[in-house]
Amino acid sequence: MSSIFEPLFESLDFKNIVDSIGSCIVLYDMPESMRVFVSSAISQYTGRQLIYIAPSSKASERVSTNASSLLGGAAGHITYQDIQFVQGTYSKERTLQNRRVLSDVIKGDIKMLCLSPECLMQRFPLPDFTNIIINIGDIYEPQELIKTLVNLGYERVSMVEGKGQCALRGDILDIFSPLDDIPYRIEFFDTEIDSIRPFDTLSQRSESGVNSIEISPAPFYIIEESKRENAAESIISFIESNNDNAETASDMFSSGAAPLSNIGRMELDMQRLKATGFFPSIHLWYPLIEETLPIESYIKNAIIVLDTPNSVFTRIEREHAAFLDSLKQAVLRGDAIKKQAELCYTVDEIKQRLLAANPIIMQDMLLAFSGFVPEKLFNLSAKSTNEMYRGNFAEFAKGMKEYTGNGFAVGIATQSENRAKRIQSALSLEGFAMPDFIPDAYTLTHGKAVFIPISYYEGFVYDSAKIAIITQSDLYGSAQRKRVSTSKSRPIEAFIELNKGDYVVHEMHGIGVYEGTVRLQSEGTWRDYLYIRYQGSDKLYIPVDQFDRVQKYIGSEGYEPKLDSLNSTSWQKQKAKVKSSLKKLAFNLVELYAQREATPGFAFEPSPAWEEEFNDNFEFELTPDQQSAIDEVLADMEKPKNMDRLLLGDVGFGKTEVAMRAAFRAVINGKQVALLAPTTILVEQHYHSFIRRFRGFPVKIAKLSRFQSPAQNKATLIALFRGEIDIVIGTHRLLSKDVKFKNLGLLIVDEEQRFGVGHKESIKNIKKTVDVLTLSATPIPRTLHMSMVGIRDMSIIETPPEERQPVQSYVVSSSAALIRDVILRELGRGGQVYFLYNRVQRMEDFSARIRRLVPEAKIAIAHGQLRSNVLEDIMMDFSMGRYDVLLCSTIIENGLDIPNVNTLIVYDADRFGLGQLYQLRGRVGRSARKAYAYFLVRPDKALSEVAEKRLSAIRQFTEFGAGFRIAMRDIQIRGAGNIFGPEQSGQMSAIGYDMYCKMLERAVLSAQGKLVEDTEKDTRVDMNINAYLPENYVDGQAQRIEIYKRISWVKNDEDKQEVIALLIDRFGEPPEEVIALINIALLRSLAGNIGSDLVMYKNGILTLRLNPDYIKDPEMLLYILKDESNIKLTSGKTTKLLIKTSKDAQEALKLGIETLERLNNKLSMAQIDNKRG
Incomplete structure (x- = not known):
């Protein structure tokens, strides 16, 4: 992006600065935004990597973000890994991110490395760790490759979910490197790498392939294999030496020290160190046993920029003192030893390093330089444009004319083409012409103004070089920030794990305890079964193809369910009770929904110009879920009926922005908005959020709560009645009879379930006359959402939020x-x-x-x-x-x-x-x-x-x-x-969540008048055929349970092919026992559809016992059996279908599926013709 720096490269000041690099120089009288700009330009012009030492961690991140925009992504920052003397498991987000950044630094991909002052204290491993490049066609022995990964600190697991994990299943190796945002699946053909594909950790499905991947060591600190024994002995020696002298006082530890506690844990850690080169608290020992370096040593011939040195050293002194104090406390409680004071560089050591580096010092004003003796001083006389115009385009146009008229090169920073068009249009109305937004072809030129496609938080004007950079915050008062990695996020499709000892629910037999899977032999063939223990000595063995009848029991937290008996009707009675309750609930919900559909309401008109302006002021990019929710809410508001939508999502997922856009739509339509929150503190939070978000727009916002004085509340009530307030935010005080609106159009309710019964009744009455958007911070499962389609308008935000700091x-x-x-x-x-x-x-x-x-x-x-x-x-x-x-x-x-x-x-x-x-x-x-x-x-x-x-x-x-x-x-x-309150929560606990959802869905369809089969089908398949998951194909109990469950859901050939594709993707080509298991599941479903409760095979004949309760239309069944020469219908005590197949069981299974698929298709066509008739 050299074109953005050209006017600076041409300036005499810049040339003199570049010529002085190598000696200590000072650049002053310049805002931070220009310091970043000049530093980026220096790196670009010289072709050298640059280290920028910011005065705080927040400043380091901010500088990194802006430099990255200027340098086309070639900037990054290191996060300081502060040292806490805690013996235990800790999260590694920061160290894994640092590993990735340092790898890019070593490769030269990062041109500008940004550091907080604390990073200068940290001792880093030598930059000699070797990354492995794996290409398609490379030859590796799979077992040797996974051994290499374990030696690089990866944890071997059965299923990869997080960074630093790997898994080997036959010819398939999954790995999640710290260098990547997504894991990869490597498939071997014997010892040759056949494919490399990214995959999703939630669905575990892979996508289109890549040609190569780079793999780094997983932990930040790891001991190579040849040194592990000595490393463990060194640590033990330090501990023993410390414990022998534990009561010896020192200057620092005047009250002595305790012997290192938890020796047992350390022994386990040393065993892990010897085996893998890593243990959880290795960062507390590594610098004592291995050679380390300061961060600057990672870059040869680096240019060092020191931003405001006084602030930098004040921060280092404070952090180092805090480190020593923490160490002292840890030593006294037996969690550390004195020698660990050497884990950090001292303040004096850091100063000596920086003095020797002859840095470029940058700061606002000319101050003392903490011991530095600069050879040259450069007064750049630049000024910040922070929030200079604040929406005043007349003033902005005037400024642009002056700048360009005086020969300035002016860049307006925006990454939004729509926003650029609006700026262009606004300036045109004020008599200033801007060229079009062309992100890939622009040049910053003296005497001209152009749009520059960068994200920059604050502008500046540099008179000497005649450069002016104007940003969104200068124009509108807020800088846009990007959300991190949300584009790759997917909705949560959680599969619930099942472990031995868990409560489970069988649809026909009730609540029992899952005791694992067993493989049983019958007449020479093997099948897998679920073993469920019921009350007393009752046991049930369920073929795994019937796993869809079993769910893990999930009820209210802390609720302990009672086991059912296989010889009792208690389960059927309990289901009947829940069914009756759900029938009433569904009827009321359907009736309420129908009433609302028939009641006229206000149709809110969109106002594109206003709304685009408001939308562009949002400081983050919308997640896909947020965008969908906004679209759904605004679409509801445009309809001539009252909206009643529930918006679900955890705190921080972005519900408030959705509510704000709805509120803005209401206000520009001349309607008032009330936001109802359950607590005063939430009122305060919402009030300040709304004030901040609506800044710059002619919207009057007020709050009503007991923390306001009586006079303030009275004034608010009068203003509401007169229509002088557009948005009011309050507690249940808003529901009082003395609160009267001039023209209320939208009610936003935050956490409705936290209001009392009386307040809920008041909200219910308001819903009849205005649009209502209800927010809930507790998400619900998608299955429950789908059960309620058609009776409750819901939007769900499932995309995880950006983590501001891990x-x-x-x-x-x-x-x-x-x-x-x-x-x-x-x-x-x-x-x-x-x-x-x-x-x-x-x-x-x-x-x-x-x-x-x-x-x-x-x-x-x-x-x-x-x-x-x-x-x-x-x-x-x-x-x-x-x-x-x-x-x-x-x-x-x-x-x-x-x-x-x-x-x-x-x-x-x-x-x-x-x-x-x-x-x-x-x-x-x-x-x-x-x-x-x-x-x-x-x-x-x-x-x-x-x-x-x-x-x-x-x-x-x-x-x-x-x-x-x-x-x-x-x-x-x-x-x-x-969602439904305590009564239904109790019903949910009685039968388990999944069963409740199924029954709710049936009740809703029934209340809507849609045809629903009320009979629960339970079809069994009895065939002497090997059908199971071999342990050498799918290992790990959790994965086996998941695959059993997926196979049991197979209902048609499309499902079958989907499961086979999933198995091939994750585990390789399935053996014939697995294909047989899938075919049995498909046969069971197809047989159940035509009314069979039992399928048996013997001597080439597939026998289907028909259950009259399963058959809705016997005549239709007779009709579809016409012209089926290989099928015989027999009657007697039970009615049966006899299908002539093959003496070979595998072939019989295949022929049986083909026949039943044909019958199912004929049945479907007959039912369609019957409806038309």
């Missing part, structure tokens, strides 16, 4: 010293802490312990048993920073967004579900500051088998980012109960 997560043993250290660290950086302790009765006692432990912290208590006004006051005070720590129950799950809270401590984490922990973790990390989550487990606690499994899942989720599907499924199921 949340650094730890699963650790709890200790008083650790808790104190964690809290003080957060307070030390001016932040706040959520401390989750979910035992309300003991919370006061526990808070007293925390107060004694951390007397420096102001602690508040929040839980659901407090009176609502008391709870609101506490939450409001906490959000305003009046408390440091909020000791709370899971109440914080409910949609709070407090950016200053960036540490979460969860006590007794093993007591929570993975979904809960996933959602709780999302309550921090909602700002540009690093966030931490500590999942604490009591070290002396004997865990139950269930808790052990849960903790194992949490560790995997924390360490590898895996388990997202399980987490989301858990969250969704918990959210399902919110």
Whole structure:
């Protein structure tokens, strides 16, 4: 993108600056935006890589984003991996990202590397790690390649879900390298690589192939194989030396030190180090046993830019002091040794390195330079254009005429062609002509103004070189930011895992306990069965082709279901009770929907010019789900009937933007908008969000809550009645009788399920007269959504949000010293802490312990048993920073967004579900500051088998980012109960969630008058044929269960081909036993469709026993059997179809499917003809 820098390259100042590189020089009187521009230009002009040291981590990210735009993506930043002396599992998002950036730096793909001051403290591994390039046609022994990957620190798993994992299944190798956003599937033909295909971690399906991939070591720190034994011995030696002298005082540790605790864990870690070259806390030891380098050493002959050195060194001194303090506390509690002070470079060492580098110093003003002696000073006299015009295009056009008239090269930064056209049109009306937006062909030229296709946060004017860069924030007051990697995200299609000991539901037999799969032999052939244990000694063995009749039991959290008996009618009675309840529910919902369809409402007209302007001011790119939701909401508003739409999605998924666009549409149509929130704190958050988003538009926004004075509320009520307020945001106060609107057109309800019965009734009455958009922060499963199509308008936002900063997560043993250290660290950086302790009765006692432990912290208590006004006051005070720590129950799950809270401590984490922990973790990390989550487990606690499994899942989720599907499924199921309220939630618990969804769908179709078969079919296939999944084809219980389930869903040939394609993709060509299993599942479905409950095979004859309850129209069955010479119909005690096939069982199965497919097609055609007749 050299054309953007040409006017700068021509300036005398720039040439002198370039000529002075190699000596210490100072560039001053220039805003940050120009510092980035000049630095990028220097790298571009010299062809050398440049290191930009920013004064903070936030500035480093901002500089990296803007430099990347200027340099065509060739910029990146390193995230400081702060050192916490915590023995346990931790998340590796930051280290994996750093691995990727450094790999690009070494290859030369990154021209400008941006660093925060703390990065200068960190010791980095030598840049000699070797990446592996794998190409199609390369020769590898699969077992040797996966051994190599394990030696590179990859974890071998049965199914790849997160970075740093690999899996080998026969001739198929899956790998997720830290260098990539997606994993790859390598398929071998013997030892030759036949294909390399990216695949999706959720669906596990691959896409079109690539020719090659690059694989790096998985961990950031890893010991090569030949050094592992010595490395482990060195660490043990350090520990033993420390423990021998544990009570010896030193200058730093004046009160002595404790022996290193958890020696047992360290022994396990050393075993892992010897085997793999890695263990979870290797970053706490690596610099003591291996040679390391400072980050600057990764780039030979790098140009160093030091932005505001005083700020940089102040930050380093503060961070290094915090590191030493943290180390001191860890040594005293036995979590670290003194020698680990060498993990970081000292402040003096860093200063000496930078002095020797002769950096280019850049800053706003001419100040002292922290020991640097510059050879030359350059006063660039540039100024910021920050928010210079704020929508005033007359002033903007005047400025453009002056700039171009004086020979300036002017660039207007925008990546949106639509926005460029609107700017062009607005300037044209003011008498200034702009050329068209041409992203691939533009030149920044003196005396002209052009659009430049970059994302830049703030403009500048540089008089000496006659350059002016104008950005969106200068014109509109907000800079557009891009969401990260959302284009590759897919809706969540979670498959629920089934483990031995889990409760399951069989549609015909009820609730039992899954005891695994067994392979049984009958008459010389083998079949796989599910073994389910029921009440007493009752057992049930179910062929795996009938797996579609079985679901994992999911009910209300903490509900323990009662096992059914195979010799009792209790299950049938329970289903009948739920069916009756659902019939009533479905009828009411269908009737309500029909009434609303028939009731006239206001049709909101679009206003393209206004709305495009408003839409372009959104600072992120919309996710696909957001765009769909907006389209659905606005389409509803355009119809001449009242909208009643439910918008679902977790906090941060972007529901508020959807609501704002609906509100804007209503306001420009002359209607008022009311936003109803359940708590005062949410009112405050929404109010400030709306004020910020609607800035620059003639929209009057007010709030109504008990935190407003009586006079303020009275003034708001009068203004509402007069129509002087466009949007009002309030609590249930908005539902009071004295609140009167002049022309209310849209009601937005946030978290309706959290309002009381009376308030819900008031909302229900309002729904009859205005458009209503309801927001819910708890998502529901797509299956429930599909069950309600036609009775409830719903939009679902499932695309995960961008992570502003990955949340650094730890699963650790709890200790008083650790808790104190964690809290003080957060307070030390001016932040706040959520401390989750979910035992309300003991919370006061526990808070007293925390107060004694951390007397420096102001602690508040929040839980659901407090009176609502008391709870609101506490939450409001906490959000305003009046408390440091909020000791709370899971109440914080409910949609709070407090950016200053960036540490979460969860006590007794093993007591929570993975979904809960996933959602709780999302309550921090909602700002540009690093966030931490500590999942604490009591070290002396004997865990139950269930808790052990849960903790194992949490560790995997924390360490590898895996388990997202399980987490989301858990969250969704918990959210399902919110849709219908407590009564239906109880019905759901009684029969399990999946069964409930099936029955709900039937009830809805029935209430809509659509034909629904009420009889539950249960067809069995009894054939002496080997039909199972060999362990050497699909291994791992979770994967086998998933494949069994998918096979049982086969209903037609299309399903069959889809499953075969999936198996080939993931596991290779299926053996004949697997094909037989799929064919049996298909045969079972086809036979059930024509009324059979049992299929048997003997001596070349396929016998279908017909069940009269399954046959809706016997005459139609007789009709389709006409002209079928190989089928015989027999009657007697039972009616049977005899199909002549083959003496060979495999061939008989194939012929039976062909015959039944023909009958099914004839039946379908006959039913269509019957409807037409």
